[in-house]
Amino acid sequence: MRKWIAAHRKFVALVVLAISWGAGIALFVSWGHPLDETLINAAMWAVYAAVLWYFQARRERKAAAKLDSQGGILVYVRYPDSLPGSLSGIWNMGVATFDGPARMKFQPAVYDTLEPSGRPTTFGAVAAVSTEPRKVDRKEQKYVTHQGFHAVRLTTDKGDIEVAARPGSLRKILDAIRQEEETS
Known part of the structure; x- marks a missing residue:
């Protein structure tokens, strides 16, 4: 339907x-x-x-x-293993770009205009823990305000993170990670 x-x-x-x-x-x-x-x-x-x-x-x-013109992807990022009640456990909206081998740059952004807010974080040594995206559940939808987003868990040099994006965007992220793993 x-x-x-x-x-x-x-x-x-x-x-x-x-x-x-x-x-x-x-x-x-x-x-x-x-x-x-x-x-x-x-x-x-x-x-x-x-x-x-x-x-x-x-x-x-x-x-x-x-x-598309900047080569970025709208994503939400959080640290799933953070302490309960920590702000790191809340989904943070931003733009992800891949610059270099297995390096994902995440620039936090606000509003629908994607205005940058704060310093960008570069996650190195990105590898997929789960290759099958899961749907973002109802409890998480108060932070992930876009409809139809799925999440996948990644291992980085800064610890495990979860990335939520549209299924097509997650495919791009997982393909970039697989491509880097194959060349290594």
Whole structure:
């Protein structure tokens, strides 16, 4: 079902817009508003939702284009073996790039514009502990705010880390690690 939705995004957007318009009509009618006022209010709410949806999709496309031009990948990183209650155990959003053999540079970033925040961390001697990505569970989704992210555990010179990203991005990371392991 998700593959079909991804392939027919515009059609799904129109269906969702029509459903929200119909739900708005039902809601305003149940509140006792006149029909002409109900139709206008429901249409305005549907247009409002469509505009918000459009700008969010546009912002995501711009961020993806910016990352592609810089050769970066949007990821979340955390240290799974950190002490309970430590801030190191919380997912940190940023941009990952590979510079050199088995070296991953992680630049923390904030907001959807991916503005750098803080110093970058370079993880050396990156090797995959688990090659099969797992879905980010519900408890972790309050920190990993992007939908459809999976996580994989990596061993580095700074200890074990978990990296969460979209499945295609994780494939790029694992392929870069495998390529480095094969050449070593």
